[in-house]
Amino acid sequence: MTKVGVLVGSLREGSYARKWAEEFTKLLPEDFEVTFLEIGNLPLYSEEYDENEPAEYASFRAEAKAQDAIVISTPEYNRSTSAVLKNALDVGSRPYGSSVWDGKPTIIIGHSISNISGANAIQSLRPTLAFLNMPVLPQPEVQLANSQKYFDDAGNLNNEGTKDFLQGAADAYVAHVKRYVD
Ligand code: FNR
Secondary structure: OEEEEEEEOOOOOOOHHHHHHHHHHHOOOOOEEEEEOOOOOOOOOOHHHHOOOOHHHHHHHHHHHOOOEEEEEEEOEOOEOOHHHHHHHHHHHOOOOOOOOOOOOEEEEEEOOOOOOOHHHHHHHHHHHHHOOOOEOOOOOEEEOOHHHOEOOOOOEOOHHHHHHHHHHHHHHHHHHHHHOO
């Protein structure tokens, strides 16, 4: 069993970032066990917490550490990723020397409700993930534009071409993960 942790960079009920993550992870094989790592309850990171670990940090770090691979689904906020997602990455990266992210193969899904598609959010994450030694799937880039047009009233993905695109990305991610995980 390969354990996959999912980080969603939006706390909003009805978030498209969460819907895209759900659609993407449905396409992973059965031996990929998917856990959504909840990040909305993590206090804003401060170095003082390195000596006085909040309970929310302890459980998040333990759950994240137990994963073999990571899926990040981010909205674009002001031409960047969201603060809540960056906070979760920072929390998991500390105390220095005990990052829970080290070596975990990752895919970034970026979306927005405009034509921009989350491209800037994806680019904003790349230096951070490189520094955290999280190898990111290079291709395909999962840039999803106009998210609101892709889900019906019941919240289901309504576009076969996009499903095929996501399946291709899921297959590439599986191959990417297998390069790093036994
Ligand atoms: C946005 N949005 C947005 N969209 C975009 O294409 N480029 C951007 O830079 C921004 N910036 C931005 C900042 C902030 C603070 C908010 C709240 C929103 C719009 C964004 O794409 C839209 O709200 C998405 O629906 C957010 O993702 P979730 O919550 O649906 O996952």
